[in-house]
Amino acid sequence: MTDRTxxxxxxxxxxxxxxxxxxGWVAYFLAHGFRVRAWDPAPDAEPRLRTLVEAAWPALAELGLATGAGxxxxxxxxxxxxAVAGADYVQESAPEQLDLKRRLLADIDAVxxxxxxxxxxxxxxxxxxMAADAASGHRLVVAHPxxxxxxxxxVEVVGGxxxxxxxxxxxxxxxxxxxxSVIVMDQEVPGFIANRLQEALWREALHMxxxxxATPAQIDASIIDGPGLRWAFHGPMLTFHLAGGPGGMAQMLDHFGPSLLSPWTRLDAPELTQELRDSVVTGTEDAAAGRSIADLVRERDRRLVDVLRVLGKVPGGS
Amino acid sequence: MTDRTxxxxxxxxxxxxxxxxxxGWVAYFLAHGFRVRAWDPAPDAEPRLRTLVEAAWPALAELGLATGAGxxxxxxxxxxxxAVAGADYVQESAPEQLDLKRRLLADIDAVxxxxxxxxxxxxxxxxxxMAADAASGHRLVVAHPxxxxxxxxxVEVVGGxxxxxxxxxxxxxxxxxxxxSVIVMDQEVPGFIANRLQEALWREALHMxxxxxATPAQIDASIIDGPGLRWAFHGPMLTFHLAGGPGGMAQMLDHFGPSLLSPWTRLDAPELTQELRDSVVTGTEDAAAGRSIADLVRERDRRLVDVLRVLGKVPGGS
Incomplete structure (x- = not known):
């Protein structure tokens, strides 16, 4: 249908x-050996961009540069x-204003x-x-980093x-x-997945x-020395899968489900129907991908030790 | 007033x-060289406990054991x-049922x-x-791990x-x-701090x-390859402090405040009053503890590289 690269x-x-x-995208693509053509209307866009790339480069170099990258x-x-002439892919990262995005995407689409x-x-x-004003909406897609x-x-990828x-x-x-690491979503949901989750936590923090x-410093400390350490490798589902003991998520939901109704957070809990319970249990098994609870506990402990050590957070002795 | 140790x-x-x-507490205290006396009414409590300690020991040994610990x-x-005779401190970790906790704390208090x-x-x-039935409520305190x-x-510490x-x-x-890492709270809030934040995210995930x-596997992937990586070292406040660009949290709230009203998540946003705005900005400066935005960006990048490497998550090359 197309001569897409x-x-x-x-x-x-x-x-x-x-x-x-x-x-940030520019730096990433450069490090992976691509030619990058950037456009930005700001008068000082080029020096700012080159400064950003320079600041990002040591980290990228440490992770490994592609041949010829620079x-x-x-x-x-x-x-x-x-900018778009000769490009095999276009990544738009304009400010988060709907009117601006809509106009710009139509402009990009036109050229x-x-x-x-x-x-x-x-x-x-x-x-x-966002694609409302663009002629060829078929080739416009969200790629949210x-x-x-x-x-x-x-990167969350979802079409309109x-x-x-x-x-x-x-x-x-x-x-x-x-x-x-790409997640392809089947439907458009405002905020996609990670931002919705992050935003729920952020709103609860603002309420506090x-x-x-709680103070902002207490909020940050509660995350980085608490659940945030686990979230670097086990998400909320696997975390609760392990909180339930040997019975995993099924035990967690069947025994602690009622505490969902406790007045923690200002977000109302969904009704824990049999269908939701089963979706969560089955989906968590999928997320576990064959790892038993004992496997996951060992993995958790090994990774927590690694993360604590690499972050210099090894608890002091008595 | 007391002859407290x-x-x-x-x-x-x-x-x-x-x-x-x-x-888990038993394992931690043992690794730090304490004598631990445990009580649990389950018939198989001792073998289960010794198995748990055994499973935890390699991780604790890797982080460093106190002299004489074992x-x-x-x-x-x-x-x-x-169990409590001769103890300098008592840690209660019974199942999360209010009646049971109330009765047990009264019993512990009595002996x-x-x-x-x-x-x-x-x-x-x-x-x-929880202390309603205990005679000496003055020495009962929450120490939530x-x-x-x-x-x-x-550990969140808060009194009644x-x-x-x-x-x-x-x-x-x-x-x-x-x-x-101890957070002392000034007031009793159901769920304390970290669990409220974690629970808000969890409820939004259940709604999804x-x-x-989203599937449970997508939810977990969105956290562990996304914001969860940052949350191991920068909490939500410092994360948004960096999302605002050079202007930090103040710029973030002043420019993106209106997007708080977007229908992301099912949790209603608080009104962004001048007072809340100022509390968040000032509190975030406290959390930054003298680190400039540029300092924090360098710290973030260095720690992200460390965490990505230690977790084997270095993105592949093209």
Missing amino acids: APDRVRTIACVGAGVIGG PENLTVTRELAE TPEHVVIGSSTSGYGMTE FNPPYLIPL ERTAEAVVMWTAEFLRHVGK VANGE | APDRVRTIACVGAGVIGG PENLTVTRELAE TPEHVVIGSSTSGYGMTE FNPPYLIPL ERTAEAVVMWTAEFLRHVGK VANGE
Whole structure:
């Protein structure tokens, strides 16, 4: 149908918008050996971008650079059409304003060759609403990274109503090929997955500060010396899978389900129907991917020791 | 007022309840060189407890054992009075049922010498309601750990209405002395701090599963390859401090505050009053503890590289 470049043959990437997120993508793609063409309307965009790339480079170098990778493969231009000319993929990372995104994506779409996929770094808008003014909505897709995009692996990929399924698949394949951890979502949900979860925690934190229940420093300490240590390798589902003892998530939900109704947090709990209970139990088994509770406990302890040591958090002796 | 043992002179600890949490405390205290006397009503309590300690020991040994530390310093008894006799501190870790906790704390209180502090591992109840039936409520205090208590540093310490301020301070000092990261709370809040935050995220996750918006495996992947990596060393406040660019949290709240009202998550956002804005900005500066945004970015990148490497998550090359 199209002469789209194969995901493993991409050589040139256009990055539209070169702030903290766009610049992070630039650094990541440069480190992986791509030619990058960046566009940003700010007068000082180029020096700011080069400073950001320079600051990111030591970390990227430590993780390993591709052959021929280097900041010299970056071109910054003031002409949008010039940036996207010759690109095999376009990553848009403009400020998070719907009107601006909608106009910019239409502009990018108008000057980018038809076969090229255009991904958006939006942290919360759906592509259906963002692509409203673009002619070829089929090749517009959300590819949402986390800050800093040059170090955090996660990218959430989700299409809008007009996005071609093949475009979603191409984007996932391309990003996995360059080392990203990709989640393909089946439906548009505001905030996608990780930002919704992060935002629920953030809102509860703001409520606690507003009510004088905890200070920001206490909130941060409670995460980094508590559940945050586990969340670097076991997500909330596997964490509770282990909290239930040998019976895992099933035991957890069947025995502690009622405590869901306790007035912890200001977010109402969903009704724990049999269907939800079964979805969580089965889905958690999928997440465990064959690892028994005992396996997961050993894995947890080994990784906690590694993380505590690498972060210099080994508890002192008595 | 009392002949309470000085926090750095504690030698013997009674652990009441020896399940996953109580047993985790036992392992931690043993590794730090204490004599531990455990009580649990389950018929198979002793073999289960010794198995748990054995499983925890390699991790504890890797982090460093105190002189003379060893599983041989553990005594398991079926008599509550025998367990607490001679103890300098009592840690209660019974199942999370209010009636049971209330009765058990009254029983412990009745047989424990007056000068000994009794801490509870409760994950959500306040000491005011738990101590209702105890005669000497002044020496009962919440000391809430995270699973597994032998590796996660966090302990939240908070008294009830009758708890003496000196008891809260003694408990914080003792736990810090044995290497714990202690947060002392000024007021009783259901779920304390970290569990409220964790629970808000968990409830949003359950809503997403209930609505078919994400699978448990996607939820876990979104955390462990995304924000969870940062949360091992920078909490939500410092994370957003860095998301705001050079202007930090102030810029973040002033520019992105309105997006708080976006329909992300099912938890209503608090009103971003000037007072809340200022509390968050000032409190985040406190959490930053003199580190500039540039310092924090360097720290974040260095620690992310360390965590990614130690977890074997270095993104592959292209």
